Amino acid sequence: MSGQSDRIFEQLKKNGETPLSRSDLNARDPGIDAENFSAGVAVSAMTLEDVRRVVAWCARQSVSLVTQGGRTGLAGGAASSPGQLILMMDKFDSIREIDAASGVAVVDAGVTLSQLEDEVRALGLSVGVDFGARGSCTIGGMVATNAGGAEAFRHGVMRQRVLGLEVVLPNGAVLSDLKKVAKANEGYDIKQLFIGSEGTLGVITGVVLKLVPAIQRGETALVAAPDARSALAVFQQLRRVFGSELLAAEIMWRDYFLTTAGELGIARKFGHLQGEVFVIFSVTENVNADDFLETLADCMERDEITDVVIAKNEQEQKGIWQVREESFLIDRVYPSGCWFDISIPLSSLDEFVRESSARLRALCPELGIFIMGHLGDGNLHYTIASEKPVEHLYKEISKVLFAGLAEIGGSFSAEHGIGSEKRESLVEFGDPVKLALMAAAKQTIDPQNMMNPGKILKLS
Ligand SMILES: Cc1cc2nc3c(=O)[nH]c(=O)nc-3n(C[C@H](O)[C@H](O)[C@H](O)COP(=O)(O)OP(=O)(O)OC[C@H]3O[C@@H](n4cnc5c(N)ncnc54)[C@H](O)[C@@H]3O)c2cc1C
Structure with a gap:
């Protein structure tokens, strides 16, 4: 255990918590990102009170918090480092209510997509969101990353699926906006700030989701x-x-x-x-x-x-x-490639793929370009790899791939989020006015920069 994790572990124990040490974590699956458990110390929340207590402790001790759901995220958003505390949400997993008449589910953030889908299927309903990580990804993580998936062209991404949220803020206050209706014009739609915030503004503890009729x-x-x-x-x-x-x-x-x-x-x-x-x-x-x-x-x-x-x-x-769905098999053949997740307007899709592939081959003729994705909404996933590792070329490849994307109305970050991997791209390709507003929102809600610092935005 590193000195920092050791200290945090002991202090948490003194505070009456039951933390997980590095050796406890070594016995668990870190998930997609090898850095997920780098903090070396974690606590598991099962209730709203648990989350509030841990957040208050972090604020008092000036320890930053990395919230984790199923650890299936693909943008490095759940990665942690020594000196931080991991807050595990996967045991906070009760389905609070399924209101079949209203077509909504109210769930704890740690409920997995499969768990909820199985439950609502029995009532002739469906979550209306689906993707390969369904058995592990949590509803809280899906909200935090604004997940999409194969059905997004029919029902929208999480932003369009969430009716209400409950969030523990860094100051310990609980935003309780658990509405079950689609129409609720009550001023600024603050819950939207937390959708796609990747754990940088607060801990999502409860979610109200709009359901759709189940279809065979x-x-x-x-x-x-x-x-x-x-x-x-x-x-x-x-x-x-x-x-x-x-x-x-x-x-x-x-x-x-x-x-x-x-x-x-x-x-x-x-x-x-x-x-x-x-x-x-x-x-x-x-x-x-x-x-x-x-x-x-x-x-x-x-x-x-x-x-x-x-x-x-x-x-x-x-x-x-x-x-x-077994897209990771590409990595078995070509390890150390670069992954990208972009959106292209359908009218430009064919041309964009052709032109960007030509540009990538001009950059490095040995590059293999492996593309798949969701045709219905123009979201493509690229693995760019070669016989030799190309990770060190990430910056150059991304520059070439993203060129012209904003101009045609596309996005360099479609459904996986910014995390730590695309933070620099956000600075390069994001609108500066929007970035300034994002920084102001972060500063207002999390002035101590305690929630997942360094993800999405790097504050100076
Ligand atoms: C095989 C596979 C297929 C995939 N397919 C898709 C796909 O088609 N579409 C898609 O959108 N994604 C896909 N993903 C990516 C991933 O499953 C999603 O990003 C998912 O939403 C992450 O959920 P999680 O619970 O695993 O979150 P984690 O990986 O644990 O965390 C992701 C981010 O959310 C934050 N977070 C997690 N829980 C909370 C919470 N309760 N409160 C606040 N912040 C929180 C974390 O801090 C981190 O920044 C796929 C992943 C895999 C492995």
């Missing part, structure tokens, strides 16, 4: 298309014909698709497919299978589709989805 998945097709423009035309046609019955439109470029399928040992199944991009289209069970096939056949006649695989059963559906 029907047909799933893996569509190969000559380019992203054609894939987009298919997406738009399916939306026109099936409207909200189109459940998913997840895109993968060829290099990503074949590398991941190769790692899964199923590349042979798909090796015959011709096309530069692949898209998983899923519709609800309300869509007639023949209508779905006919619409895809029409697209094929217009040369927007080169090949289609229709999943014949649930196992085949899973196999197709696995290629999309």
Whole structure:
């Protein structure tokens, strides 16, 4: 244990807490970021009172606090360092209420996405948000990162899903805004400040979420298309014909698709497919299978589709989805690559990917560019890697990749947040007036800079 963590551990014990030491933490999964447990000391909260007590202790002792949910975040937001205290929220996990008539759930922040989805499914409802980390990510973490996922093109990101919040502020006050209604015009919408704040303004303890009717998945097709423009035309046609019955439109470029399928040992199944991009289209069970096939056949006649695989059963559906969800397999083949999470307006998507890929190859011809993401809202995830580690090129690669993005109305930070990884990019690509307002909000709410310092903003 480092001296600092040791001291914090002993002081917490004196204060009646039951902290976790570095060796306790070593026995646990640190999650996605190797730095998550670097503080070497943690406390676990189970109630609002626990959070208030720990926050008050941190304020008294001038110890900064890093709140963690499921530790699945992909922007380094939950990373900690010696001298800090980790506040674990995953045991603060009761579902407070499911109000089926109003279509809302009121939950503790530590409830996982799967836990809530299972609970509301039984009542014919769904959270309306889904992604691969569903078994571990917490609702509090999803709010703190303003998570998106595969259904965001249908129901929006967390900003559009949250009706109310309960937050413990650095001064110990509790913001209790647990509204269950969509319409509540009561001045500034302060809860929005905490959505996407990545633990830098307060600890989210309770969340009211808007639910949607549960829908059963029907047909799933893996569509190969000559380019992203054609894939987009298919997406738009399916939306026109099936409207909200189109459940998913997840895109993968060829290099990503074949590398991941190769790692899964199923590349042979798909090796015959011709096309530069692949898209998983899923519709609800309300869509007639023949209508779905006919619409895809029409697209094929217009040369927007080169090949289609229709999943014949649930196992085949899973196999197709696995290629999309096991995105970390790229890192197994090419460790030490760089990850990016960007949003591009759909009208510019094809051109942007082509031009940025050409720029990246000009920067370094050996770079492999592995792209996949959520076609419905233009959110693409890039892994840029090569046979040799390229982490040291992160700055140069990001400059090249982000060039022109703001001008076309896109964003260099789509759904994973800023954390520590994109803090410098925020300074470079963010609007200076917005940055000044963000710094003022941080200063007002957290004048001691106690909540997850150094994430999102670096205060001078
Ligand atoms: C396989 C995989 C797939 C993924 N797919 C997607 C995807 O499609 N879309 C997407 O948006 N994300 C995705 N993610 C990223 C990740 O799951 C989300 O960012 C998620 O919202 C993080 O939740 P968490 O509970 O794990 O938060 P953590 O990782 O623990 O924390 C993330 C940030 O939130 C803060 N935080 C956590 N809990 C609280 C709280 N109660 N109060 C205040 N601050 C808090 C932390 O301080 C940190 O800054 C994926 C991750 C993985 C591993």
